[in-house]
Amino acid sequence: MSVPISIRGVSCSFGSTQALGTVDLEVEPGEFVALVGPSGCGKTTLLRIVADLEVPSTGSVRVGGEPPSQVRRKKMLGLVSQRPAVLPWKRAIDDVVFTQRIARKAGLPAETLLRDFGLSGHERKRPAQLSGGMLQRVNLASAIAHDPALLLMDEPFSALDEMKREELGEWFGRELAVRPRTVLFVTHHIDEAVLLADKVVVFTPAPGRIREIVDIPVPRPRKSRFRSDPLFVRITAHLRELLFEREEAAA
Amino acid sequence: MSAITQQGPETKTAPTPLWQRIGRMVLAVLLRIALPVISILVLWYGAIFWSGLPPFVLPRPERVLQALFTDWKLISLHLWYTLEVATIGFIMANLVGIGLAVLFVSFPLGRLLVMPAAITLRNIPYVALVSVLALAMGDGMATKVIVVTLAGFFPVLVNTYRGLQSVESIVLDRMRILDASWWEVFSTVRFPYSIPYIVAAQEITGSASIVVSIAVEWMISRTGLGYVINQSMMQYRGDLVYAVALIAALLSFGIYTLIHYFGERLDWKDGSGTRR
Numbered sequence: 001m002s003v004p005i006s007i008r009g010v011s012c013s014f015g016s017t018q019a020l021g022t023v024d025l026e027v028e029p030g031e032f033v034a035l036v037g038p039s040g041c042g043k044t045t046l047l048r049i050v051a052d053l054e055v056p057s058t059g060s061v062r063v064g065g066e067p068p069s070q071v072r073r074k075k076m077l078g079l080v081s082q083r084p085a086v087l088p089w090k091r092a093i094d095d096v097v098f099t100q101r102i103a104r105k106a107g108l109p110a111e112t113l114l115r116d117f118g119l120s121g122h123e124r125k126r127p128a129q130l131s132g133g134m135l136q137r138v139n140l141a142s143a144i145a146h147d148p149a150l151l152l153m154d155e156p157f158s159a160l161d162e163m164k165r166e167e168l169g170e171w172f173g174r175e176l177a178v179r180p181r182t183v184l185f186v187t188h189h190i191d192e193a194v195l196l197a198d199k200v201v202v203f204t205p206a207p208g209r210i211r212e213i214v215d216i217p218v219p220r221p222r223k224s225r226f227r228s229d230p231l232f233v234r235i236t237a238h239l240r241e242l243l244f245e246r247e248e249a250a251a
Numbered sequence: 252m253s254a255i256t257q258q259g260p261e262t263k264t265a266p267t268p269l270w271q272r273i274g275r276m277v278l279a280v281l282l283r284i285a286l287p288v289i290s291i292l293v294l295w296y297g298a299i300f301w302s303g304l305p306p307f308v309l310p311r312p313e314r315v316l317q318a319l320f321t322d323w324k325l326i327s328l329h330l331w332y333t334l335e336v337a338t339i340g341f342i343m344a345n346l347v348g349i350g351l352a353v354l355f356v357s358f359p360l361g362r363l364l365v366m367p368a369a370i371t372l373r374n375i376p377y378v379a380l381v382s383v384l385a386l387a388m389g390d391g392m393a394t395k396v397i398v399v400t401l402a403g404f405f406p407v408l409v410n411t412y413r414g415l416q417s418v419e420s421i422v423l424d425r426m427r428i429l430d431a432s433w434w435e436v437f438s439t440v441r442f443p444y445s446i447p448y449i450v451a452a453q454e455i456t457g458s459a460s461i462v463v464s465i466a467v468e469w470m471i472s473r474t475g476l477g478y479v480i481n482q483s484m485m486q487y488r489g490d491l492v493y494a495v496a497l498i499a500a501l502l503s504f505g506i507y508t509l510i511h512y513f514g515e516r517l518d519w520k521d522g523s524g525t526r527r
Contacts, residue, residue, distance in 0.1 A: 053424055072430055079428045085421040089443060098439070102429045146429070 340399025414445025
């Protein structure tokens with residue numbers, strides 16, 4: 001199940017600081033949209049507004065035609081943060097079941113989910129006994145355990161090393177092909193955005209506005225070797241130009 | 252030049268016999284008990300020798316042990332009264348401390364309103380507090396329990412509050428995304444997060460409740476170990492004072508050890524992240 005997102009005239013200020021400029025964005029059901037931009041431009045703020053964790057100062061957000069608060073109450077949202085939000089005393093399997101219990105939505109059986117996430121044999125381990133990559137997989141499994149229609153991801157792989165990040169990114173692309181859903185994905189890594197997303201939204205420096213939306217005209221899931229494709233090189237070069245040009249101008 | 256390695260014949264060390272291993276363990280335990288006792292006795296006899304204080308002020312250790320046996324009936328009777336006050340006070344301190352901490356986390360305004368009063372109560376000299384309470388309520392159980400409660404609730408309150416607040420914001424975001432109720436957030440996240448903090452507070456409050464009970468009994472009561480100390484001093488029975496002090500110290504130590512032992516089993520914050 002996937003839902004469309006409609007963001008119209010949304011901006012956000014905290015006191016006298018404007019965290020996010022005015023943003024308009026339409027996301028199709030099942031689309032994977034990556035948000036990239038300089039630090040502090042408001043990408044995470046926008047994600048939190050869609051997640052109903054922040055209230056916009058202006059404008060409105062609709063997810064499947066409803067305000068985020070309504071969508072949240074229907075347990076249709078999944079959130080993956082940079083650091084795993086797992087409970088330190090719970091075993092991997094218990095953490096996944098915990099999401100389903102709180103959401104009162106069964107989704108897939110926890111064992112199946114963990115097996116699909118490459119965690120067979122690690123179901124009974126606690127966070128301190130898992131590697132960073134495994135922990136982030138548990139975090140992902142827990143985030144989608146209640147089968148949310150919209151997945152909001154805030155730099156989910158950035159705490160991992162380069163190899164783990166690539167491996168997990170590619171694996172996550174395949175996972176989405178099996179269980180499609182709408183994804184809003186904040187990242188600092190241009191390569192990651194181009195490899196995973198249907199659209200890359202480039203933000204200006206703070207207060208962030210959308211500078212350009214770049215389409216990636218290659219079907220998902222994409223393999224790692226797409227990185228050596230001339231189209232990939234061209235798109236990433238263009239995105240870098242957009243980002244660094246702004247930074248140079250700001251400097 | 253090639254390196255020359257000399258390898259001797261392979262030697263296998265025979266496993267240590269069981270009786271030897273048991274013997275070593277017993278010796279290790281005995282040394283752990285004996286060494287502190289010996290050091291205390293050396294200091295004690297040294298103090299008697301060098302201070303020249305009379306026996307009713309600083310009796311010999313064997314005299315204290317003798318008093319412990321001869322006056323055991325009196326001590327055990329009053330020990331029961333002290334335990335009663337300390338236990339009820341300890342439970343009340345936890346109810347008040349944990350209750351206020353939950354209130355402060357749920358209603359931040361409550362913290363602004365109540366915390367100054369809690370700090371003031373905490374800092375009133377116990378002598379003044381006991382005097383006022385004794386005048387208002389007499390020298391019964393209620394007065395003693397209230398003083399033990401007031402002395403013990405603050406560490407519980409501060410630690411529990413800190414524990415309840417220690418939940419990472421990403422975990423709270425996760426709960427909000429799942430539209431969890433207040434009770435679900437409290438019972439499944441905030442409370443488990445606060446357990447190590449609550450346990451740490453028990454280690455302070457548990458043993459302090461014995462010490463404070465004795466102090467209050469010493470001031471106003473006609474029952475309890477504090478009363479026995481008071482009466483013993485009037486009769487120049489230093490040996491009995493020391494015997495009671497020994498019992499109180501052992502009791503506090505026992506309570507601390509018990510709380511520590513069970514607390515460790517509830518604490519998920521050990522190295523492996525396992526909750527045994």
